[in-house]
Amino acid sequence: MDLGAIADVSSSRRKARKAHFTAPSHIRRKLMSAGLSKDLRKKHDVRSIPVRTGDEVIVVRGQHKGREGKVTAVYRKKWVIHIERLVREKVNGATIPIPVHPSNVAITTLKLTKDRENILSRKAEARKARVERA
Numbered sequence: 001m002d003l004g005a006i007a008d009v010s011s012s013r014r015k016a017r018k019a020h021f022t023a024p025s026h027i028r029r030k031l032m033s034a035g036l037s038k039d040l041r042k043k044h045d046v047r048s049i050p051v052r053t054g055d056e057v058i059v060v061r062g063q064h065k066g067r068e069g070k071v072t073a074v075y076r077k078k079w080v081i082h083i084e085r086l087v088r089e090k091v092n093g094a095t096i097p098i099p100v101h102p103s104n105v106a107i108t109t110l111k112l113t114k115d116r117e118n119i120l121s122r123k124a125e126a127r128k129a130r131v132e133r134a
Contacts, residue, residue: 028076034102040110045124051081051102054111059083061104068108072097081105 010016023031033048034057041047051057051074058068069084080099087095110116 025076028079029074032074032076032079032081032102034105034107036110037106037108040107044120045127046120049107049110049116049119049123051105051107052111052116055107056109057081057083057105058108059086059100059104060106062100064098064100074102075099 033050035048073082082097
């Protein structure tokens with residue numbers, strides 16, 4: 001698809017950043033997607049999916065690389081997720097979750113619901129159709 005032919009799409013960095021950082025929650029959900037692990041990718045024929053509470057993830061980038069855990073919160077307002085055993089201790093002894101951006105994790109186990117299974121099958125079918133066209 002030629003984006004130059006569509007009047008509504010801008011290549012302006014300023015406009016792209018504004019659209020990103022002022023995005024409403026339902027769009028942030030999609031922007032806060034994470035890649036699937038190699039075995040899940042092979043099983044479902046899907047590359048990435050929006051993260052949700054209950055998914056098990058592994059951190060693949062940053063200083064916490066290799067740490068695993070269950071997603072306890074998807075904090076859309078701050079563009080981060082909180083992972084079960086990824087916490088730090090404050091000076092007063094309280095523990096706080098370390099925020100991680102979803103692009104820096106890979107999903108190892110999906111929390112499957114009816115809706116999520118529909119999303120996976122729809123994405124797999126679209127991928128198959130794209131491959132057949134090419």
